[in-house]
Amino acid sequence: MSADASLSLAVIGAGPVGLALALHAARDLPQARIAVFDARPADKDVSGDPRTLALSLGSVQLLQRVEAWNSQAAQEILEVHVSQQPPSLPAVLGGLIPEPEVRIRAIDEAVPMLGAVLSYGAIVAPLQRAWFEAVAKEPGRLSARFGTEVAALKHLRDGVEVDADIVEKFDLAVVAEGGVFSGQVRKPVTHDYRQTAWVGTVTLAKPKPGVAYERFTRNGPAALLPLKDGRAGLVWCVNSDDDSVEGLSDEQRLIVLNTLFHPDVGPIAQMSPLKRFALGLNAERTLTNGRTVRIGNAAQTLHPVAGQGLNLGLRDAFELVRALANSSDVDAVLRRLEWKRGPDRWAMIVATDFLARSFTWHVPGAGAARGLGIAALQALGPAKSALARQMMFGSR
Numbered sequence: 001m002s003a004d005a006s007l008s009l010a011v012i013g014a015g016p017v018g019l020a021l022a023l024h025a026a027r028d029l030p031q032a033r034i035a036v037f038d039a040r041p042a043d044k045d046v047s048g049d050p051r052t053l054a055l056s057l058g059s060v061q062l063l064q065r066v067e068a069w070n071s072q073a074a075q076e077i078l079e080v081h082v083s084q085q086p087p088s089l090p091a092v093l094g095g096l097i098p099e100p101e102v103r104i105r106a107i108d109e110a111v112p113m114l115g116a117v118l119s120y121g122a123i124v125a126p127l128q129r130a131w132f133e134a135v136a137k138e139p140g141r142l143s144a145r146f147g148t149e150v151a152a153l154k155h156l157r158d159g160v161e162v163d164a165d166i167v168e169k170f171d172l173a174v175v176a177e178g179g180v181f182s183g184q185v186r187k188p189v190t191h192d193y194r195q196t197a198w199v200g201t202v203t204l205a206k207p208k209p210g211v212a213y214e215r216f217t218r219n220g221p222a223a224l225l226p227l228k229d230g231r232a233g234l235v236w237c238v239n240s241d242d243d244s245v246e247g248l249s250d251e252q253r254l255i256v257l258n259t260l261f262h263p264d265v266g267p268i269a270q271m272s273p274l275k276r277f278a279l280g281l282n283a284e285r286t287l288t289n290g291r292t293v294r295i296g297n298a299a300q301t302l303h304p305v306a307g308q309g310l311n312l313g314l315r316d317a318f319e320l321v322r323a324l325a326n327s328s329d330v331d332a333v334l335r336r337l338e339w340k341r342g343p344d345r346w347a348m349i350v351a352t353d354f355l356a357r358s359f360t361w362h363v364p365g366a367g368a369a370r371g372l373g374i375a376a377l378q379a380l381g382p383a384k385s386a387l388a389r390q391m392m393f394g395s396r
Contacts (some may be wrong), residue, residue, distance in 0.1 A: 002205065003372035005184060006031075006168045006171075006347075007029060007031075007033070007036070007171050007172065007190045007324065007330070008023075008032070008033040008034075008035075008159075008164050008169075008171045008172040009025060009029075009032055009033065009034045009171065009172050009173075010035050010037065010038045010080070010160065010168075010172070010174070010178060010243075011025075011035070011036075011037065011173075011174050011175060012034050012150050012153075012162075012175045012177055012321050012338040013037075013038060013153050013175065013176035013177030013178070013296075013298065014037075014038035014039045014040070014124075014128065014131075014144075014146065014175065015176060015178075015314075015370045016053075016120075016123045016126060016127060016296075016297070016310060016313075016314070017176045017295055017296035017297075017310070017313040017314060017317050018038075018174070018177070018295075018317075019036065019068075019124065019128060019130075019131055020062065020063065020066060020068070020314055020318070021129035021174060021176065021317035021318075021320065021321060022036045022131055022142075023066040023127065023131060023134065024062075024065070024066055024317065024318055024321045025324070026064065026138075026142055028034065028321050028322070028324075028325045029321065029324060030322075031141075032141070032142070033141055033142075034141070034142050034236065035142075035143045035145050035168075035170070036131060036143070036144055036145060036146075037145045037146075037149075037150050037162070037164055038105055038145070038146050038147075038148070038177075039055075039147070039148070039149040040146060040147070041147045041237040042144060042146035042147060043147060044133075046120075046121050046124045046125050046128060047121040047122065047124075048121050048277075049119060049120040049121035050120070050121065051116070051119060051120040051121075051125070051199070052117060052118075052119060052120075052199070052201070052225055052233030052235075053118065053119070053120055053123060054077070054116075054117050054225050054307040054308055054310060055074075055113055055115050055116050055117070055118070055123075055310065056114070056308070056311045056315075056391060056392045056393070056394075057111055057112075057114055057115050057392040057393070058128070058311065058315065058392055058393040059073075059115070059310065059311045059315075060100055060113070060115060060150060062314050062315075062318050063123075063139060066127075066130065067130060068126040068127045068128065068129075069120045069343040070118065070123070070125075070126045072301040073119070073122035074116040074117065074118045074122070075116060075117045075118065075209070075210065075226045075227050075228050076112075076113040076115075076116050076380065077106075077113055077114045077115045077210060077211075077212050077225075077226065077234070078105065078106045078107075078113055078114065078209075078210030078211065078303070079103060079104065079105045079106065079114070079208075079210060079211045079212070080103070080104045080114060080211075080212045080214065081101065081102075081103050081211060081212070081213050081214070081264060082099075082101065082102045082103075082213075082214040082216075082374060083099055083100065083101035083102075083213075083214075083215055083216070084089070084099065084100045084215070084216040084370060084371045084373070084374055085099075085215060085217045085218060085260060086099050086214065086371075090116050093276070095346065097200060099262065099367050100371035100372065100375040100378075100379040101262065101374060101375075101378060102374050102375075102376050102377045102384060103378065104149050104387070104388045104391075105301055106155075108265050108388075109385060109388050109389070109392075111392070112312065114209075114391070114392060115389065115392065117212070117225040117226055117227060118235060118291050119147050120329040124278030127249055131144060132144060135335070138306075140396060145165070148165050148298060149164065150162060150163065150164045151163045151164065151355045152177075153173055153292060155289070155291065155292065156169065156290075156291070158171070158291070158372040159171045159172070159291050160290070160291045160292055169328060170291075171291065171330055172291050172292075172293065172330055173292045173293070174293045174294075174295060174296070174317075174320070174322075175292060175293070175294045175298045176182075176294075176295050176296045176298055176299060176313070176317070177278060177297075177298055178207075178297020178298040178299075179370075179381055180277055180278075180297075180301070181277070181278055181279060181280040181282055181301050182277065182278040182374065183200060184282050184297075185300060186282060187282050187283055187284050188283075188284060188285045189281065189282070189284070189349075190213065190280065190281060190282045190283070191281045191353065191355050191357075192278070192280045193239055193279050193280050193281070193303060193357070193360065194240045194241055194244055194360065195220055195237050195238065195239060195303075195356070195359070195360075196237070196238055196239075196240045196245075196246075196276050196277070196278060196279065197235055197237050197238075197276065197277045197278075197279050197352045198234070198235075198236040198238070198275070198276050198302060199234060199235050199236070199273040199275055199276070199277065200233075200234050200243050200271060200272040200273060200274040200275065201227065201231050201232065201234060201271075201272045201371045202231065202232050202233055202234050202257070202268050202269075202270065202271045202321065203230055203231050203232075203244065203268070203269045203270040203271075204224075204226065204230055204231070204265065204266060204267070204268060204269065204270070205266055205267040205268070205269045206249040206265075206266035207226075207230040207231075207232070208226075208264070208265065209226065210220065210226055211226055211264075212226055213232075213261060213262060214267055214305075215262060216258055216359075216371075216374075219238045219239055219244060219359070220234045220236075220238050220239065220359045221235075221236035221237050221305045221355070222234070222235065222237060222260055222261065223304075223307070224261065224265065225242055225307075229368060231338040234257075234274070235269070235358075236257070236260075236274070237279065237304070237305070239360075240278065240358075244256070245276075246276075247273070248262075249391045250273060250274075251272060251282060253271060253274065254268065254270070254271045263278040264383055264393075268363055269311075274382065276349075279303050279304070279350070279356070280301070280303075281288045281301065281302060281303065281352075281353050281356070281369060282299075282300070282301040283300035283301070283349055284300065285300065285301070287299055287316065287337060287339055287341060287345070288318065288335075288337060288338060288339060291330065291331075291334070293320060293334065295313050295314030295316040295317050295320070296309075296310070296312075296314075296316070296317075297313065298308065299313070299316065299345075299347055300312070300345065301351045301373055302348065302353075302354035303355070304350045305351070305352055305355045305356055306348070306351065306352050306355070306391070307325075308344065308348050308352065308391070311394070312344070312345060312348050312394065315341075316341055316345070316396050319337065319340060319341055320333075320337055323336060323340070325352065326346045338355055344394040346396035347376075347390075347395055358370060359360070377393065
C-alpha cells in the first residue's frame with residue numbers, strides 16, 4: 001500500500017528542486033493531491049535567467065525521467081580537469097616542478113558524459129512548462145499556486161497548516177525555497193568563509209568542447225564550466241577581506257584571469273561584466289521537522305567549490321518521493337529519509353566545507369598538501385574513479 005491514496009503535499013518554492021519533486025510526485029504518487037506555491041507570477045518568463053549551473057549525470061537522468069530535460073541548451077561535460085596554481089618558485093624555475101593535476105574523463109568511466117552545463121533559465125523553464133501541462137491535465141489533483149507567497153507554516157500533530165492566500169492543511173510540506181547565503185536566516189550549522197564569488201561568462205580563444213576546469217589558486221578556487229559557442233561560465237572565488245577583483249576594471253580583470261588557469265585553457269579572449277555573491281555554509285542539522293521537509297538550499301547552502309548543491313537537492317527530492325511511493329506511513333518515511341540521505345548529505349557538506357576552509361588556512365605547507373592530494377588522485381585510478389562516481393551519483 002502506498003501513501004498517495006490520501007496524501008496531500010505542499011511544495012513551497014518553484015525552483016528546479018521544487019518543480020522536479022512535484023513532477024516526480026505527480027507521476028509516482030498518482031492519487032496524491034499536490035500544490036506548488038511560489039511568489040513569482042505564473043506569467044513571468046524565467047527562461048532568460050543566465051546563471052550558469054553544472055548538473056551531474058545523475059541529475060541529468062532525473063530530469064530526463066520527468067521529461068523536463070533541455071538537451072538542446074545543454075553542453076555536455078566530457079572531462080573535468082582539476083589543477084592547482086603553483087607557487088612563484090616553480091614558475092621561476094621554468095616549470096621543473098610539474099603542476100599537480102587530475103583529469104576525470106567520461107570515456108574512462110564508461111558513461112556518455114560526466115554531467116552537463118546550462119543556464120538556470122534553461123533548467124527551470126522546461127520544468128515549469130511540464131508542471132503547468134500536468135496541472136492542465138489533472139486540475140482536480142494538481143495545482144500551480146504561483147503569485148502566492150507562503151506567510152507561515154504551522155506544525156500539526158498529523159500534518160502542516162500552510163498560510164498562503166488561504167489557510168490550508170496538508171499531510172506534508174516540502175520547503176524548496178532557499179535563496180543565496182547573504183540573504184538567508186542563519187541555520188544551526190553555519191560558517192561565513194569570508195569569500196566572494198565573482199560570476200559571469202568568458203569567451204575562450206581555443207575552446208575545448210566539453211572540458212570543465214577547476215583551478216585552486218592561492219586566494220581561492222576558480223572554475224570554468226563549458227558552454228556552447230566557445231564560451232564558459234566563470235566562478236572566481238577570492239578573499240572578501242582582501243578582494244583582488246573588486247577594484248579592477250573589466251580589462252584589468254581579464255588580464256589577471258589569464259594568469260590564473262592551467263595552460264591547457266589557453267587565452268581567455270573576452271569576459272562579461274561580473275556579479276558577486278558572498279559565500280558560506282548554512283545548513284540544517286536534519287532535513288525534517290515534524291511533517292515539514294527542507295531540501296535544496298532550504299536545507300543546505302554550500303560553497304560552490306565542488307558544484308554539488310543543486311545535485312544534492314535533486315537527490316533529496318527524488319529519494320523522498322521514492323520513499324513515499326513505497327509506504328503509507330508518512331512519519332516512518334520521514335524518519336527513514338534522515339538515515340538514508342544522511343551519508344550523502346553530510347559527506348558533501350563536510351567535503352566542501354573542508355576545501356573552502358583550506359584556502360583560509362595560514363599554515364605552512366597547506367597548499368603543498370592539497371597539491372600532493374591532487375597528484376595522488378591522478379596516480380590512483382580506483383580512487384579517481386570512486387570520486388567520479390561520487391560526483392555523478394552521490395552516495396548510494
